[in-house]
Amino acid sequence: MKRNPTTLYLAAAIRDAGGHVARPGAIAVRDGRVVDAGHPNDISRRLRNTARTVELPEDLLLPAMVNAHAHLDLTHVPAVDYTGDFLAWLKQVRTARPTDFDAVGAAVAEGLRLSREAGVGYVGDIAGSVDAIRARHAVGEGLALPGVSYLECFGFDTMLDAAADRIEAWLDPLPFDVPVPGHVRGVTLGIQPHAPYSVGRTLYDAATRLSHKHIYRLSTHLAESPAELEFVRDATGPFVDLLRELGKLPDTLQATGKHPIDWLEPNLKRGRWLLAHCNYIEDRHITTLKRTGTSVVYCPLASEYFGHPEQGQHRYREMLAAGVNVCLGTDSLLCQQGVDQPMGIMPQMRRLYARDETAPELLLEMATTHGRLALEFSDTDATLRRGAPAVFTAVRIDPDDATDPLTQALTNDHPARSIHAELTDESND
Ligand SMILES: [Zn+2]
Known part of the structure; x- marks a missing residue:
């Protein structure tokens, strides 16, 4: 069976409340779910080489x-x-x-x-x-x-x-x-x-x-x-x-x-x-x-x-x-x-x-x-763990500012945006 394509989001930083913290950060997504998240160098070479990439060089990605x-x-x-x-x-x-x-x-x-x-x-x-x-x-x-x-x-x-x-x-x-x-x-x-x-x-x-x-x-x-x-x-x-x-x-x-x-x-x-x-x-x-x-x-x-x-x-x-x-x-x-x-x-x-x-x-x-x-949802929801729904919040930050990216997002006034990777994938199939 042909595997659906993987999308790799390359962001200025990623962060969730479960220990996924990386700057820069990457999230690999397939079939509407997270398959890996971390520093881009830590994402497996196979995923990096085969994935379609989405560049978000000025965004902090958080879970939805x-x-x-x-x-x-x-x-x-x-x-x-x-x-x-x-x-x-x-x-x-x-x-x-x-x-x-x-x-x-x-x-x-x-x-x-x-x-x-x-x-x-x-x-x-x-x-x-x-x-x-x-x-x-x-x-x-x-x-x-x-x-x-x-x-x-x-x-x-x-x-x-x-x-x-x-x-x-x-x-x-x-x-x-x-x-x-x-x-x-x-x-x-x-x-x-x-x-x-x-x-x-x-x-x-x-x-x-x-x-x-x-x-x-x-x-x-x-x-x-x-x-x-x-x-x-x-x-x-x-x-x-x-x-x-x-x-x-x-x-x-x-x-x-x-x-x-x-x-x-x-x-x-x-x-x-x-x-x-x-x-x-x-x-x-x-x-x-x-x-x-x-x-x-x-x-x-x-x-x-x-x-x-x-x-x-x-x-x-x-x-x-x-x-x-x-x-x-x-x-x-x-x-x-x-x-x-x-x-x-x-x-x-x-x-x-x-x-x-x-x-x-x-x-x-x-x-x-x-x-x-x-709300009693499953423990992968609202995280960047493997298996989590690939829905994220993106907030613009300054990648050249040494301040912690989440602190930047809390103190700037850029709007938060939604990224529904699942829909992106479907529209590209
Ligand atoms: Zn009320």
């Missing part, structure tokens, strides 16, 4: 990045200035979000296009409707990105079985992929109970139960705002007013006296959760997150847009130091105003580097391998 928390179906919602009133903001978004399939599909496709363009290779999408999941599956090959589509659910159900049946009825007919090593197409299904102020314990329990039955992924917004903490602890505050106004305040609502992470801990123990935000947590919660194997997706620019945390700093570095898997996300495009490449992960990394001087290698882990772990 993971955006672990996006809202693709909100891509077309017009920009809203945040005035400090989250409820007013939420109401505006609720009324402006698309509802018919074509509008949802256009928003999802545009969100994916912006993601790809910015070097993102995997998306954990919070789908506001079943249509948003269908739309993601329906996009053309040039836009498809693997990842997870979490169906967002709301409600203060009282019956566990009924809640589980309701979610199952939505998710059952949808296309479902389980990621396998090197898979570059799969979109796995997930469930996202929205947040503790819009979802009761029963629905969280139902989601947890279904995740075991069907290998669904689990996510939720948690510990995002002081108003949420007040709602869970005291059953008072602005979210009570909002639910009353919407006619959705449950009769059964009770003060729990607990912080949202303590309140959800039984579910964190029974399932593998990805928690968005965790802007407001205490020391013991870091232990809880670590002990339960819970991942956290931090969306730095979105948290800043909403002014969280109000005091102090987000505790992502303490979480990381304690062994919690913290990855990066954008949240919705609405929270990225004025940001070049608003669906990109590079702007999130650059912000953390500029603001906190977080180590470049740690930022790369958060942007790649930690995101992959959070």
Whole structure:
């Protein structure tokens, strides 16, 4: 059988979070997968002699990045200035979000296009409707990105079985992929109970139960705002007013006296959760997150847009130091105003580097391998290991500058670009 051709990318530098670091660097690709990566001299002579070469002498090549928390179906919602009133903001978004399939599909496709363009290779999408999941599956090959589509659910159900049946009825007919090593197409299904102020314990329990039955992924917004903490602890505050106004305040609502992470801990123990935000947590919660194997997706620019945390700093570095898997996300495009490449992960990394001087290698882990772990993809994904999908992020650097290439990429303002070697190969066959 004739072997498909190998392509050799010759770059100014390559880097992943798993020990592939070389300057200059080379990545050999065949059949859409990495077959070797390292210093050009370390790539086997046979590969070097037979491969078609692509010269990228001014680029740092990284693995494709993971955006672990996006809202693709909100891509077309017009920009809203945040005035400090989250409820007013939420109401505006609720009324402006698309509802018919074509509008949802256009928003999802545009969100994916912006993601790809910015070097993102995997998306954990919070789908506001079943249509948003269908739309993601329906996009053309040039836009498809693997990842997870979490169906967002709301409600203060009282019956566990009924809640589980309701979610199952939505998710059952949808296309479902389980990621396998090197898979570059799969979109796995997930469930996202929205947040503790819009979802009761029963629905969280139902989601947890279904995740075991069907290998669904689990996510939720948690510990995002002081108003949420007040709602869970005291059953008072602005979210009570909002639910009353919407006619959705449950009769059964009770003060729990607990912080949202303590309140959800039984579910964190029974399932593998990805928690968005965790802007407001205490020391013991870091232990809880670590002990339960819970991942956290931090969306730095979105948290800043909403002014969280109000005091102090987000505790992502303490979480990381304690062994919690913290990855990066954008949240919705609405929270990225004025940001070049608003669906990109590079702007999130650059912000953390500029603001906190977080180590470049740690930022790369958060942007790649930690995101992959959070979405539960295989351990070659988002790396340059042999067998990894040949999808890369390229960032222009100055090859003559002695500064570490990743540090250069974090401090210059060149856009990140996607390289989908698989498609390049196919188009050349
Ligand atoms: Zn969100």
